[in-house]
Amino acid sequence: MAETTASTRLWNLARGMLRTRELPLLLIIVVTIVIMANRNEYFLTTANFRAMFVGLTPTAIIAVGMVILLVSGGFDLSVGAVLALSGTICARLVLDGMEQPVAVFGVLLMGAGIGFINGLLVTKLKINPLVATLGTLSIARGIAQVLTEGVSISGLPATFGTTGSAQIANIPYMVLMMLVIVIIGDLALRHTRALRQAYYVGSNENSARLSGIPVDRVRIFTYMLTAFLAAFAGVLLASRLMAGTPTAAQGLELQVLAACVIGGASLTGGEGTVLGAFLGVVFISIVSNIMTMEAVSIFWQQAVTGFILITAVAFDMLVSRRNA
């Protein structure tokens, strides 16, 4: 075997990075920013970017869970509904006079509980994840509507809004929290033994089982993590809006899925990184930010997200078929 010299190692590193999804995606994002900055003077301003990042914070937090779930071969459509339900319940509890930390803790626990149920449905009852989480989606949305009779819960005490509006060095506190979650999530998925198991389960469930990986436990955990993060995003959003809105985050699940797939996750499992998913979220947010600036109607924006999702999935299928 030839010795690996520093230059070949560098070359291998560069090639390896090009083969991943993150670097090309980052390049596309940078190029888009440069082009837009020249077209529209408001685009590259602190105000615009701050608004954009505050806007994408809940999506990005959920994407961290979703991409880990996708890696393990799972799938969750209920995240938007769980977000809405958590926001409304949290608002209700606080309005009814519960201590805020207790209310938040309770809601997070409920989120993990919903994930646990999703996980049980998928692993023990062997219900298709699409069907199972579509069911929990309906139930969670339904309960949120019933609890609020369809209108937002407002009139919350001012202290409830602190987390959602505070800033550190001109950066919103929420955004910082999101970045921390993204970084921890990325490192954990790359390096921890617990999450390495997610890759095995998603790559080949049979082989994983026969290699002694606790497949069901891994699956249930990833569903719990996703729903937990969705609940957390729900609380943050409620704090920012100072309201619990039962109709919040409609269609968020598609945005999150599109972001993960753009970032290199595969719907057939075994592939994806948190960094990729995060860049996917940023990309989608920039696209919709641009569309808003160019005064494209909100309805078209939804259509464009769908288009991006289908393109990304189609691309993913083509690539994986070629490698098969």
Next chain:
Amino acid sequence: MSAALLEVQDVSKSFPGAQALRGVSFELLPGEVHALMGENGAGKSTLMHIICGVYTPDGGTIRINGRPVTLTSPRQAQNMGIGMVFQELSLVQGLSIAENVFVNRVPTRIGGSIRWGELYKRTQALMQQFGIDVDVRTPVSKLNITTRQVIEIVKALSLDARILLLDEPTSALPPNEVEILFQTIQRLKARGIGIVYISHRIPEVMEIADRVTILRDGQRVATEAISSITPDDLIEMMVGRKLTDLYPERAQDTGTELLRVEGLSRDKAFRDISFTLRAGEIIGIAGLMGARRSELLRALVGVDKAQSGSITVQGRSIQIHSPQQAFESGIAYLPAERKTDGLFLKMALTQNISVTALRLFSRWGLMNPRAEAAASKQFVERMGIRTPSVQQLVGRLSGGNQQKVMLSKWLVRQPKILLIDEPTKGVDVSAKVEIHALLRELVRQGAGIVFISSELPEVIGLADRILVMYEGRLVGEVPAAAASEQQLMLMASGYVASGEK
């Protein structure tokens, strides 16, 4: 020689990090069985994939009946009369046997509705040629590997091809099925059909082939008439040196009892199986099609459930209901189907090897990729796994090299009790020797092994004790030192009730 059915000239093919073929020429005559041999990763499957239109070559020409052709899809190759049995089984799991055999060519009525009756009748007849009596409506996912391999062969035969490419069709086939395949091949030969036959089993090649072409490192080393060479010549041309001592020395003494199975039964599969395994011992199970050997191993690790009987591991009686639990009690199981049950094709070689022993390669919950790579390198060297790097995706390795990775992943964990279904499936001669030595080393350190092999010489050579199964029952036990192939065949066919007679 313009009478050749197929002429391949100067064909090359490279993959990222691997030059699979370098200017290989090859020729197939009508009515000829042309064996293709070479070590794992020599380029045999790649050449076949080029001939049947799966890969396009980087350079070179292919002529069929003297006319140059450019093949771009397996469908097109099929239309030109090329049929293939793939090394990695290519059946669609969810579809029935009949649908798999006649995929794309199901008989239809005018208007397009499928003539199911016709489809089933024709498939049934084909399967019966191989002495297999199954309901052809059974989905493939429910069948064992041997039956799948027969289906794969039947599917290629049903094409009425002029050129038949068989890529290790017998790697999991017991002797009697091999015999039936050989009879079929003789009939096809008589009709002027040309057959390319890839195998690592030298006796088979000596028996069936007319000529043999040997590849090494993607280049052709030689093409010879079988009548003019000996098995030792073959090995030397493939490996580049002579091989002695194909099997390691047997165990001297055995230790404490590791596994005791008593009266294990699973309805329709096997009945009343009892045996014990001691530390330091290797048990081989011989049997033919329908002996239910694989089913027995699967039940021992809880993939299938046994209805009655008891399992005692190191003195403790346990109920096993999942592989996970078997794993925790020290029983490891290596299935025969590497693609669906064994490997993680989209993951790196290192990660495939470390999967059974994640704790060994991590500290404080964090994985240590350097340790994974170091351990993998040892196995790559020891078993001669041909790969550009230890980070290569396992799906890109050749079949035999994938098998070596699968074995490594259990050897790295050093289990107490190891159950193996076809340990050297698709592995070349020199690596086989190395694997046998490694397994022997493992039991010398206090483990015990039970294995199934469709190759009788391997059962006799590797085992200390041989159990023989026939139609779901244990029909005898023979010390390997005293066993002969003929005797085992008779017992496995249900003629002799016990090894002593």
